[in-house]
Amino acid sequence: MCRIHGFFNSHGSPGEMDAVAALHRRGGPDSTGSAAGPGWALGSNRLAIVDIDGGEQPYRLGEHLTVVFNGEIYNHNELREHLRGLGHRFADRCDGNVLPALYQEYGESFVDHLDGMYAIAVLDRRPGRAVLLLATDDSGMKPLYYRWDPAHRSLHFASEIPALLGFHAVGRSRWDAGLDAYLAGKTPFGEQTMFAEIKVMPPATRMRCVAGEVPVFTRRADPGPEPVTAGLDEVADEVRATMRSEVRRLLHADVPVSVITSGGLDSALVTALAAERQPIHSFTVAYRGTWPFDERRYAAEVARRAGTTHHVVEIDPVDFPALAQTVVAHLGQPNADPITLSSYALFAAVREAGFTVALTGDAADEMFGGYDRMRAATGTAAAGGDWLTGYLDALAVLPAARRRALYTEEYRRRLGDRPGLPREAYEALRGGPGSVLARISEFERRFRLPAYHLRRVDHLSMANSVEARLPFCQPSVVRAARGLPDDLRIRGDQVKRVLYGAGRGLVPPSVLNRAKQPFTLPLTAMLTPGSALWEMTRDVLSPDRLRDGGQLSPAAVEALFAAQAAHPADETALTLWALTVHGMWLDLTVAPRRAASQVGATP
Numbered sequence: 001m002c003r004i005h006g007f008f009n010s011h012g013s014p015g016e017m018d019a020v021a022a023l024h025r026r027g028g029p030d031s032t033g034s035a036a037g038p039g040w041a042l043g044s045n046r047l048a049i050v051d052i053d054g055g056e057q058p059y060r061l062g063e064h065l066t067v068v069f070n071g072e073i074y075n076h077n078e079l080r081e082h083l084r085g086l087g088h089r090f091a092d093r094c095d096g097n098v099l100p101a102l103y104q105e106y107g108e109s110f111v112d113h114l115d116g117m118y119a120i121a122v123l124d125r126r127p128g129r130a131v132l133l134l135a136t137d138d139s140g141m142k143p144l145y146y147r148w149d150p151a152h153r154s155l156h157f158a159s160e161i162p163a164l165l166g167f168h169a170v171g172r173s174r175w176d177a178g179l180d181a182y183l184a185g186k187t188p189f190g191e192q193t194m195f196a197e198i199k200v201m202p203p204a205t206r207m208r209c210v211a212g213e214v215p216v217f218t219r220r221a222d223p224g225p226e227p228v229t230a231g232l233d234e235v236a237d238e239v240r241a242t243m244r245s246e247v248r249r250l251l252h253a254d255v256p257v258s259v260i261t262s263g264g265l266d267s268a269l270v271t272a273l274a275a276e277r278q279p280i281h282s283f284t285v286a287y288r289g290t291w292p293f294d295e296r297r298y299a300a301e302v303a304r305r306a307g308t309t310h311h312v313v314e315i316d317p318v319d320f321p322a323l324a325q326t327v328v329a330h331l332g333q334p335n336a337d338p339i340t341l342s343s344y345a346l347f348a349a350v351r352e353a354g355f356t357v358a359l360t361g362d363a364a365d366e367m368f369g370g371y372d373r374m375r376a377a378t379g380t381a382a383a384g385g386d387w388l389t390g391y392l393d394a395l396a397v398l399p400a401a402r403r404r405a406l407y408t409e410e411y412r413r414r415l416g417d418r419p420g421l422p423r424e425a426y427e428a429l430r431g432g433p434g435s436v437l438a439r440i441s442e443f444e445r446r447f448r449l450p451a452y453h454l455r456r457v458d459h460l461s462m463a464n465s466v467e468a469r470l471p472f473c474q475p476s477v478v479r480a481a482r483g484l485p486d487d488l489r490i491r492g493d494q495v496k497r498v499l500y501g502a503g504r505g506l507v508p509p510s511v512l513n514r515a516k517q518p519f520t521l522p523l524t525a526m527l528t529p530g531s532a533l534w535e536m537t538r539d540v541l542s543p544d545r546l547r548d549g550g551q552l553s554p555a556a557v558e559a560l561f562a563a564q565a566a567h568p569a570d571e572t573a574l575t576l577w578a579l580t581v582h583g584m585w586l587d588l589t590v591a592p593r594r595a596a597s598q599v600g601a602t603p
Helices: 014-023 076-085 096-112 176-183 231-249 263-277 294-308 317-331 341-351 363-368 372-382 387-395 400-407 411-417 423-431 436-460 475-482 497-503 508-514 532-538 543-549 554-568 570-589
Strands: 001-006 031-035 040-046 059-061 064-074 118-124 133-138 145-149 154-156 204-210 217-218 257-260 281-287 309-315 358-359 467-469
Touching: 001 014, 001 064, 001 118, 014 096, 040 064, 059 096, 059 317, 059 423, 076 096, 076 387, 076 543, 096 118, 096 133, 118 309, 133 263, 176 317, 176 387, 176 400, 176 436, 231 263, 231 475, 231 497, 257 263, 257 341, 257 436, 263 294, 263 363, 263 497, 263 508, 281 294, 281 341, 281 497, 294 508, 309 317, 317 341, 317 411, 317 436, 341 436, 363 387, 363 497, 372 387, 372 436, 387 423, 387 436, 411 423, 423 436, 436 467, 436 475, 497 508, 532 570, 543 554, 543 570
Parallel strands: 257 281, 257 358, 281 309, 358 467
Antiparallel strands: 001 040, 001 154, 031 040, 059 064, 064 118, 118 133, 133 204, 145 154, 204 217
């Protein structure tokens, strides 16, 4: 696991590369390496997971192939044996060292042979024009941000936005429509980030950049779902077996491995399957005091049944303001889920306890149909109602009409009728193939999961030098989930039917039978006058700051504070929190000047 960065068809000094490396050193504290030549440079910070003493990056093959890599290749041993049979030799057994030889043998299709999570940069300087190839894994578990300068035909890239901003050529001006996109999805979906010049590589994508030419993007062929025809019990058994196999594979490392155990079904299943294989430590988070949504009892039951060594990480709400500053800085752009604070603290405790890898239950809801908004949309559609509006409102911090009521008249004018979601995502929901639930599931997997969940998990785990591994994103699990008929995902009030079946006999009945609740911060109860969170939001959302920003109406935001003080409500609390995170992001990362209007076509 590493952090990578570099540039192509541009100019930079060794000092600039060192500065960029330092900006995401916590994601790779064990070693730093780089290679450079006329017009290019590649760099890497390493978090040692496999072959602690090997794994020096950049990887090289001959004089012309140079590779940097962030992630984990789970089938590296099989690939290495195959490549040895073709005459290749390897200096160590680090998972990434197979990449140059694999590229030499298979060219740009080398990624089709990989099983893992990854963002890869390959510089091919064999005779002819130099080519830079960037590639991402199928789910988008390892983000890769980039800035393309069409005037100079130059490219800069990095694993994190704050590091990318370390290149002098990368500007900090904000994408003006970003505030609305953020509030529409709780973080921007699609390729455009909150910075006008910065985009993020989509999952399952290759970017081919030839010196002096415009980059060409290729999305790997999607064979589509394979329809499942078996009954619930049989499919649940198959999913359990698939998950068991993947969890065992993901436990392999040369460093200590742990699990995140929230007390819900998804992480409970991962915990139980990991504990079958080896003694394991589990971690859950709680908050000092008495609050709603306390998961510790259920997590303790999961740990007891699985036989783990269990750790409860308790956070004091008094510390939230300082923690929020840290979290916003590491994420690089706003994410409105308050669980970001808990996630950061949880991964910090994992690292402090001596663990470098943590398996999590993320992505199960997207894959197997676990969200109430999915259930509500399918019910509305079956009754002939407008399911799309309700579903989009459930995705958002607050519904579109109330969102626009927060804006200044000038900002509403600049937005026009622009949808909050990327047009491709919106059209896939509205008119894509398959049932309503099939369309929603594909939208969640392709657009929401990488943006809202996976980047958050990656950035906050790596900020603490912890590699998060996600069994539910493994290709075999994704294939099994995508082929499910609607009835095996959701029936009536039952969600994730197959996964609940897979958990029987492994997960405590108390967890299987409890009402589903989000693994999140009890924000509504905590955001009250006099609390540390209240004082922080008041400061960040002061009328003077809002007037200077020019997008939010001070009077409308003041009305939110009054409503929350008089009648605390989930939507009001989340809106205040989301706007606070956005304000903190502006303070931390955007140059203090009014943004130019860039609402039309995304940059």
